[in-house]
Amino acid sequence: MTRMLCCIRLLVAGTFLLGLVLPVGAVEPGEMLDDPVLEARAQELDDDLRCVKCRSESIASSNAEWASDARVKVRELLTEGATDAEVRDFFVARYGEYVLMTPTRHGANWILWGAGPLMLVLGGGIAAFYLRRRTAAGTGDEEGLSTAEKARLGQILDK
Amino acid sequence: MITELGHFALILAFLVACFQAVVPLVGAQKRWPGWMAAADPAATAQFLLTAFAFGALMWAFVTSDFSLRLVTLNSHTAKPMLYKITGTWGNHEGSMLLWVLIVTLFGAMAAWFGGNLPPGLRARVLSVQAMVGVAFFAFIIFTSNPFERLAVPPFDGQDLNPLLQDPGLAFHPPFLYLGYVGLSMTFSFAVAALIEGRVDAAWGRWVRPYTLAAWVFLTIGIGLGSWWAYYELGWGGFWFWDPVENASFMPWLIAAALLHSAIVVEKRESLKSWTVLLAIIAFGFSMVGAFITRSGVLTSVHAFANDPERGVFLLGILAVFMLGGLTLFAARAGMMQARGVFAINSRETMLVANNVLLAVSAFIVFVGTIWPLVIELATSGERKISVGPPFFNMAFTPFMVVLGLLLPFGAMMPWKRGKPGRVLRTLRGAMVLALAVGVLTWAMQTGRSALGPVGLALGAWLVSGAAVDIWTRTGRGPIAGRLRRLGRLPRADWGKAVAHGGLGVTMAGIAGLMAWEAEDIRVVQEGESFAFSGYTLTLEGVERVQGPNYISTMADVTVSKDGTRIADLTPEKRVYPVAQMPTTEAAIDNGFLRDIYVVIGDPQENGGWAMRSYYKPLANWIWGGSILMALGGFFSLSDRRYRVAAGARKSEAVPPVPAE
Numbered sequence: 001m002t003r004m005l006c007c008i009r010l011l012v013a014g015t016f017l018l019g020l021v022l023p024v025g026a027v028e029p030g031e032m033l034d035d036p037v038l039e040a041r042a043q044e045l046d047d048d049l050r051c052v053k054c055r056s057e058s059i060a061s062s063n064a065e066w067a068s069d070a071r072v073k074v075r076e077l078l079t080e081g082a083t084d085a086e087v088r089d090f091f092v093a094r095y096g097e098y099v100l101m102t103p104t105r106h107g108a109n110w111i112l113w114g115a116g117p118l119m120l121v122l123g124g125g126i127a128a129f130y131l132r133r134r135t136a137a138g139t140g141d142e143e144g145l146s147t148a149e150k151a152r153l154g155q156i157l158d159k
Numbered sequence: 160m161i162t163e164l165g166h167f168a169l170i171l172a173f174l175v176a177c178f179q180a181v182v183p184l185v186g187a188q189k190r191w192p193g194w195m196a197a198a199d200p201a202a203t204a205q206f207l208l209t210a211f212a213f214g215a216l217m218w219a220f221v222t223s224d225f226s227l228r229l230v231t232l233n234s235h236t237a238k239p240m241l242y243k244i245t246g247t248w249g250n251h252e253g254s255m256l257l258w259v260l261i262v263t264l265f266g267a268m269a270a271w272f273g274g275n276l277p278p279g280l281r282a283r284v285l286s287v288q289a290m291v292g293v294a295f296f297a298f299i300i301f302t303s304n305p306f307e308r309l310a311v312p313p314f315d316g317q318d319l320n321p322l323l324q325d326p327g328l329a330f331h332p333p334f335l336y337l338g339y340v341g342l343s344m345t346f347s348f349a350v351a352a353l354i355e356g357r358v359d360a361a362w363g364r365w366v367r368p369y370t371l372a373a374w375v376f377l378t379i380g381i382g383l384g385s386w387w388a389y390y391e392l393g394w395g396g397f398w399f400w401d402p403v404e405n406a407s408f409m410p411w412l413i414a415a416a417l418l419h420s421a422i423v424v425e426k427r428e429s430l431k432s433w434t435v436l437l438a439i440i441a442f443g444f445s446m447v448g449a450f451i452t453r454s455g456v457l458t459s460v461h462a463f464a465n466d467p468e469r470g471v472f473l474l475g476i477l478a479v480f481m482l483g484g485l486t487l488f489a490a491r492a493g494m495m496q497a498r499g500v501f502a503i504n505s506r507e508t509m510l511v512a513n514n515v516l517l518a519v520s521a522f523i524v525f526v527g528t529i530w531p532l533v534i535e536l537a538t539s540g541e542r543k544i545s546v547g548p549p550f551f552n553m554a555f556t557p558f559m560v561v562l563g564l565l566l567p568f569g570a571m572m573p574w575k576r577g578k579p580g581r582v583l584r585t586l587r588g589a590m591v592l593a594l595a596v597g598v599l600t601w602a603m604q605t606g607r608s609a610l611g612p613v614g615l616a617l618g619a620w621l622v623s624g625a626a627v628d629i630w631t632r633t634g635r636g637p638i639a640g641r642l643r644r645l646g647r648l649p650r651a652d653w654g655k656a657v658a659h660g661g662l663g664v665t666m667a668g669i670a671g672l673m674a675w676e677a678e679d680i681r682v683v684q685e686g687e688s689f690a691f692s693g694y695t696l697t698l699e700g701v702e703r704v705q706g707p708n709y710i711s712t713m714a715d716v717t718v719s720k721d722g723t724r725i726a727d728l729t730p731e732k733r734v735y736p737v738a739q740m741p742t743t744e745a746a747i748d749n750g751f752l753r754d755i756y757v758v759i760g761d762p763q764e765n766g767g768w769a770m771r772s773y774y775k776p777l778a779n780w781i782w783g784g785s786i787l788m789a790l791g792g793f794f795s796l797s798d799r800r801y802r803v804a805a806g807a808r809k810s811e812a813v814p815p816v817p818a819e
Contacts (some may be wrong), residue, residue: 028760029682029769050545056401058547061394101547103530108537112530112546116523116554123515131511134429135502156275156361 027060028068033075042075045087048101049074058101162227165215166306169256172208172263173296175201179266179289183282187354195282199270202285205292206267209260216256216305217247226312229253229305235318235737237708245329246319251453251469252305254332258449259295261340265369266292269344276365283351284344291343294476302469318708318737327387335380335407339445341373342410345417346442349435350484353491358431363424366438368801370421373441374414375792381407382785393743395756395773397672397781400551405528406448409521413441416517419510427499427507427574432492433514439484444521446477451528502576509569513562520558527551563617563666567624570659571631589627593620604675614670618780621663629656651798658791661784668780677774684767692774694755695719701759701768709733711744714759714768718748730759754778 027046033039046060051067059067059074070091077087091099103109179201186194216229220243225231233250234243242249248257266288273281299305322328348366352358384404389397398404417437423430454470501507527546534544567589571582583590597616604611632652633641679691688697699715711731718726728746735742748755753776760769 027680029680030763032680048547048549050547056399056545056547061392061396061399096543098543098545101545102549103544103546107542108534109530109544112526112550113554115526116519116558119519119522120515120558123519127511127515131503131508134497134500134507153359153361156364 027071031068031071031075033079038075038078041084042071042078045074045078045084046071048088049091050099050101052095052099161215161218162224162306162308165212165218166304168208168215169212169296169306170300172205172212172259173293173300175205175208176263176289176292176296179205180286180293182286184286184354187279187282187286190279192278195278198282198285198289201289202263202266202270205289206260206263209256209263212306213247213256213260216253217244220244220247220253223316224312225314225316226308227305228307228309231309231313231316233319234316235708236315237737238319238324239707241326242319242324242329246323248332249319249323249329252299252303254336255295255299255303255453256305257333258336258340259292259299261336262288262292262295262343265340265344269347273365280351280355280362283354284347287347287350288343291347291480294479298469298472298476302472315737318735321709321733321735321738321740321742322391324708324735325387325391327383327391331380331383331387333380334376334383338373338375338377338380338407338414339410339448341369341376342414342438342442342445344369345373345438346480346484349438350487352435353484353487356491356494358424358435358495360425360428363421363426363428363434364800366434367418367421367425368796370414370417370438370441371792371796374411374418375789375796377407377411377414378785378789378792381411382782382789385785386782389778390745390747391742393745393758394678394771395676395745395754395775395778397669397778400527400548402451402528405524406451409524409528410441410444410448412517412521412524413437413444416514416521417441419513419517423499423507423510427501429497429499429501429507430511430514431495431497432488435492435495436488437514437518439481439488443477443481443484444525446473446480447525449473450477499575501574504572504577504579506569506572506574506577509565509572512565513569516558516562516565520555520562523554523558524551527554559666560613560617563621563663566621566659566662567628570624570655571628585631586624586627589620589623592623593617606674608674610670611674614674615667618663618667618670621666622660625656625660625663628659629653649798649800650794651800654791654793654795654798656791657794658788661787661789661791663784664780664787665784668777668782668784671777672775672781675776679772681770682763682765682767683770687767691772693720694725694774696757696772698768698770701762704731706733708737709735709742712759714757714770716746716757716759716770718755718757726755728755728757730757732759749779751779752776 027043033042043060047058049059049070051057051059051062051064051070053066054062054064057067059070073090074087077090082090088100097104103112105113179198182194182201183198186192186197218224219227219230220234221240223230223234223236223243225234229250229252233253234246238246246253248254266285269276269281269284269288273284276284345366348362348369352362381404384407385397388399389395417434420430420434420437424434450470450473453473454467499507527550530546531544534542567586568579568582571585572579573582593616596619597612600615601609601612629645629648629652630641632648633644635641677692679689681689683689683698685698685700688695690696695718697717697719699717701712701714704711704713711733713729713731716728716730717724718728726748728748730746731744733742733744734740743758745756745758747757753774756773756775756778758771758773760771762768
């Protein structure tokens with residue numbers, strides 16, 4: 001942890017620079033675990049943890065030092081026998097919800113998760129209402145086009 | 160001197176835009192032909208002046224005139240000429256100048272080719288387009304002037320961001336802007352129609368080419384950007400759901416919806432008020448995109464401007480146009496009477512479903528993009544959250560799957576009243592093929608993920624559905640006759656089939672890549688070989704190479720299969736000393752069914768190099784499909800009915816010539 005904290009201080013100083021550093025598809029050979037099952041779990045977790053010193057990148061895709069330290073920490077916790085949820089909790093306890101790439105379903109976030117289905121129901125409902133009215137309507141020829149306009153419209157459309 | 164002339168031209172263009180925003184509009188209200196006609200020369204003048212200003216800025220970049228602040232910050236004498244030219248728009252100020260150049264170009268095109276538009280509508284369209292121009296000219300002149308001079312010019316510049324020194328990214332912005340700004344034209348048409356209080360089939364026909372063009376350019380722009388991310392960012396990600404990407408994706412989705420609803424207006428005179436509303440919202444999303452990218456409000460990898468003054472100005476522009484447009488819409492929507500009547504089982508209904516799905520998916524992207532900001536504002540910074548790719552993948556993908564399932568069916572449903580059973584019978588072959596592909600992939604793959612089989616089945620369904628669609632258009636009779644007729648079908652029919660097939664190819668590519676991608680990360684000594692996904696990769700050596708404005712660490716990797724060499728790859732790490740930035744240049748062996756993607760990492764303490772290798776199945780299908788979609792758009796755009804409409808004025812003057 002001390003190494004991590006020290007790095008964070010350094011990185012805060014260099015945040016601006018870091019914003020420009022490119023993701024190079026991060027996990028380094030040295031960081032990887034020998035156990036392929038555990039490593040696969042670790043990589044899945046990497047995708048879901050945000051590099052808090054970067055701009056909208058997960059620790060899986062960032063090559064910032066902070067992300068590297070976080071990846072090492074994920075593997076350390078997994079080797080100690082932590083579950084995926086415990087690893088997430090570890091990071092949330094330190095960096096807040098912000099560190100999770102998948103937003104939680106707590107509090108106001110239900111609006112976020114519900115927005116799509118809700119909109120679909122709403123949009124579908126309006127569409128169904130419209131369709132029913134349209135199909136029920138007779139030949140409503142109320143819009144007044146002058147004969148000249150009709151002729152011109154026909155001329156344009158028939159070409 | 161040229162710089163000053165350019166600056167002067169820009170200010171003049173602003174003044175012309177002010178004139179054009181007012182005079183034709185007043186003329187159209189009062190029915191004064193002279194005032195209305197003033198719009199045409201004004202639009203041309205506006206375009207020429209802006210083009211001159213843009214040319215002057217480009218000249219400053221080409222000649223490395225470091226007395227210009229912008230050139231100093233973004234260029235360098237050692238930079239290759241191509242990137243000196245593209246550097247003109249590789250920065251905030253220059254790209255805004257490109258933006259207004261395109262605004263004026265579209266305006267001028269409406270003046271040049273809008274001969275068959277009623278004079279009142281044309282004057283109003285040009286006037287609204289000029290209002291958009293005024294807003295962005297003011298934005299440039301007052302907050303982002305590209306022609307600012309330096310009192311003491313330096314000897315050399317600070318170089319362009321190396322990320323932008325790449326063909327994919329160099330041409331990505333102009334295409335995107337053509338798309339964003341193309342939607343300003345549909346906005347102008349929508350507002351003009353609302354002022355007139357009339358939307359009819361002819362309006363649908365005039366609006367459609369602009370929407371189509373905007374959508375095609377957005378497709379190309381997004382495709383280029385995603386392709387660039389794939390090969391440049393070093394791990395083959397092609398889409399990140401980054402706010403800036405979402406900013407371009409939302410207008411794309413809305414433009415796709417608009418494209419389809421405008422067909423209903425044109426052919427069936429229904430969905431009028433919805434189409435007008437979409438046209439307004441589409442441009443709104445373009446401006447939201449500009450705001451997101453320029454204000455730095457949602458910081459992301461791409462955001463290259465970070466200045467609150469600009470953000471507030473852009474927000475002001477957005478608010479004025481959206482509030483104005485929507486208020487007008489609310490006041491006038493009642494005047495738009497639908498005429499066409501249709502049954503529930505009809506193409507109209509399917510296009511309504513298309514619009515609901517596309518609009519809702521755009522809405523999801525929008526909510527996901529701004530949600531972190533909303534939460535932060537609502538809790539005054541106490542709660543900060545991230546909305547990353549997992550959310551979008553979960554919330555967005557189902558809509559695309561449903562869209563893909565309905566598409567071939569909807570595309571073949573007849574107008575007014577159709578028999579779903581008959582359409583399904585025609586599509587029987589396509590359905591069987593899609594199911595077979597799905598089952599076969601399920602059986603052959605090693606994992607248990609449904610993503611791959613579903614994606615490939617969907618792709619097969621869309622492509623074969625498009626093929627059935629175009630084939631049934633040839634009618635009945637002997638095969639030879641139908642084949643002949645195939646070539647004579649309207650280009651719009653081809654456009655539809657090609658674009659729909661392209662969507663299928665892209666969907667299959669995305670699913671294949673995400674489902675079966677394999678990666679390998681290891682330390683490799685020079686001369687060492689290793690096996691990966693059925694191939695043997697050998698790191699032959701690593702050397703330092705001096706580029707024009709960078710230093711490269713270049714590895715030589717050979718790829719072989721069963722003892723035969725198939726590719727020689729040279730992945731690089733580059734350092735740009737002036738910009739003090741490293742970049743990764745992945746090396747890719749492109750293939751029809753797979754890419755092999757190799758990245759060289761850092762030298763290791765105990766010798767050897769970190770090396771990443773990726774096996775990317777169906778990667779090129781993603782962009783192949785995008786190219787097909789764009790191509791389909793171009794086919795539709797070149798359809799006879801638009802060309803004829805464009806030349807209608809001329810043909811009136813010429814005595815009719817007997818056909819053929």
